[in-house]
Structure formats: C-alpha cells, structure tokens
Amino acid sequence: MVAPNGARRTRADHPALPVTLDETVGTARACHAAGADGLHLHVRDAAGQHSLDAGRYREALSELGRAAPGLAVQITTEAGGLYDVAAQLTCLEAVAPEWASVSVREIARAPELADRVYGTCAAQGTRVQHILYDTADLALLRGWQARGLVRHDQTDLLFVLGRYSTGQVSQPSDLGPFLDALPRGSSWMVCAFGAAEHACLREAARWGGAVRVGFENSLTDETGMTWADNAASVAALRRSLTVAQAPCAASLSHPLSPMPIGG
Structure with missing residues (x-):
C-alpha cells in the first residue's frame, strides 16, 4: 500500500507531494504502475487542509476507480487534530467506503460511539x-472485540512504528512488541x-506482514536521500x-519475538 500524502505534510515538505485531486490521481497511477496494490487516501480542502468531507471522498474514489482500476483504495478517518468521533462516524456513514482505516485510540475519545462506528x-x-500505535491500543481493541463492539471479522491491523513527530525515526526492533x-x-x-522506513517494512514482510510506504511517513531512503516522488519509493x-525470507523459517531464532507467526 502507498500512503502518498497524509494529513500533515504539504508541498513545502516535498514538491511532489500530492495535495489536489488531480495530483492524487496522477500519483496513484504512477504508484500502481510501480507496484503498489493499494492506496491509503487522504483528501484536502480548498486550502490544502486535511478533510473528512464526504463529497470530496466520493469524488476521489470515483476518479481513482476510473484512472487506476485494480488499485484497492482505503479512506482514512484520521482526526488530524480537527475532527471528533461523531464527525468520523458521519464520514463513514456518508461515504460508505469499501475500506477504511480507523484509529482505536481516536475512537476511545468517545467510547459510547464505538458500537455505532x-x-x-x-x-x-x-x-x-x-x-495501533502501541500494545496498549492492541489490548484495548481486544477488549472491544471480546465485548462485541468490534465485530468478529474486523481483524485487520496496522502497526505504526513510531509517532507523527518531527525527526521521528523508526527502527525494525520497534516491531517486536507488536509481534x-x-x-x-x-x-x-x-x-x-x-x-529506516524500508528496513522496517522489509522486516515486517519477513514475518508475513503487509507493508505501507509513502510520503505520509517518510520522504527519504536509507542514506537520507530524498525520493523523487512516491512512485520511486514504491519501486x-x-x-x-523480491527475495523475502519466509517467517516460519526464522521464527525460533528471530531476535524480535519468540512467537511463530503464520506458517
């Protein structure tokens, strides 16, 4: 999956960061051609600010479906410091997307709405x-699953290694507690x-995880060289x-976790 922009960055951070719908569509096509299977979609308002506007989402989903058929699209419900849980729920109801990311930590701001979400x-x-930002988020999710608030088939997880903060650098060892x-x-x-974004993602893939890459999380390669665009990072x-180690083969000796995953 490619996450090409996020809620916070602008073209001041990178001139190829997509902000408008046309730019997002162009980026999606290029990333799909470079090997992305899915896209994590953020839309912006007329001022370039993070938005959960249902109309903008519906327009973007329509255009992406036309321009990049076969590319799975996931919308975000990220609050971005702007939206409460009621607004996130309204977005989900109005857009009715095929796929959405939902932060357990954000929904916990209004636990009385969790069942409705x-x-x-x-x-x-x-x-x-x-x-999920840490194992406390995972524990909260498991509690909601046990209570039936989160439905039995809602099991997809995204582990965020680190935080959205200036200068944040994740490391492959950050995956260990999640595993x-x-x-x-x-x-x-x-x-x-x-x-170290790509190094972290290679480690996740080695353990059987899927990976999300893109300018929402990192603009540079492992030497600190800035990527030309999202498609360059995807490629x-x-x-x-291309040469991935099967997770079960390394599970007993892997330094991050003693628990075999998959296999």
Whole structure:
C-alpha cells in the first residue's frame, strides 16, 4: 500500500507531494504502475487542509476507480487534530467506503460511539483496518472485540512504528512488541517513519506482514536521500522485497519475538 500524502505534510515538505485531486490521481497511477496494490487516501480542502468531507471522498474514489482500476483504495478517518468521533462516524456513514482505516485510540475519545462506528462498518460492508500505535491500543481493541463492539471479522491491523513527530525515526526492533502480542490469524500491516522506513517494512514482510510506504511517513531512503516522488519509493521497496525470507523459517531464532507467526 502507498500512503502518498497524509494529513500533515504539504508541498513545502516535498514538491511532489500530492495535495489536489488531480495530483492524487496522477500519483496513484504512477504508484500502481510501480507496484503498489493499494492506496491509503487522504483528501484536502480548498486550502490544502486535511478533510473528512464526504463529497470530496466520493469524488476521489470515483476518479481513482476510473484512472487506476485494480488499485484497492482505503479512506482514512484520521482526526488530524480537527475532527471528533461523531464527525468520523458521519464520514463513514456518508461515504460508505469499501475500506477504511480507523484509529482505536481516536475512537476511545468517545467510547459510547464505538458500537455505532464498528456496527456501521459491518452493516454497510466497509472493511476496517485498525490503526495501533502501541500494545496498549492492541489490548484495548481486544477488549472491544471480546465485548462485541468490534465485530468478529474486523481483524485487520496496522502497526505504526513510531509517532507523527518531527525527526521521528523508526527502527525494525520497534516491531517486536507488536509481534509478541499479535493475535494468531490476524491480518496485519506496518508503516514506519524516517530513513529506516524500508528496513522496517522489509522486516515486517519477513514475518508475513503487509507493508505501507509513502510520503505520509517518510520522504527519504536509507542514506537520507530524498525520493523523487512516491512512485520511486514504491519501486525501490518492491525491488528490495523480491527475495523475502519466509517467517516460519526464522521464527525460533528471530531476535524480535519468540512467537511463530503464520506458517
């Protein structure tokens, strides 16, 4: 999956960061051609600010479906410091997307709405990917699953290695605590920040995880060289994943976790 812009960065951070719909569509096509299977979609308002506007989402989903058929598109419900849980729920209800990312930590700001959030997604067929920043988030999610607030088939996870902060650099070892606590049978993905982004993603792939790459999380390669655009980062990651070590083969000796994953 490619996450080409996020909620915070602008073209002041990188001139090729997509902000408008046309730029996002162009980036999606280029990244799909470079090997991306999916796109994590953020839309911006007329001022370039993060938005959960349903109309903008519907327009973007329509254009992406036309321009990049076969590319799975996931919308974000990220608050971005602007939206409360009620607004996130309204977005999900109005857009009814095929796929959405939902932060457990953000929904916990209004736990009385959790049942409606996850129930709405189940009723309208929206696949949910739970955004998790640490194992406390994972424990909260498992508690909600036990109570039936999160439905039994809503098991997709995104492990965020690090934080959205200036100068954040993730490391492959940051994956360890998540692997130790990972429920068996979960579908999981990883994103990471800074120059070690690709190294973190290669480690996740080695353990059977899916990976998310792009300018939302990192603008540079492992030497600190700035990527020309999102597609360049996607293509480089694809090349580096061509020889992946099967997770079960290394599970007993892997330094990050003693628990075998998959296999």
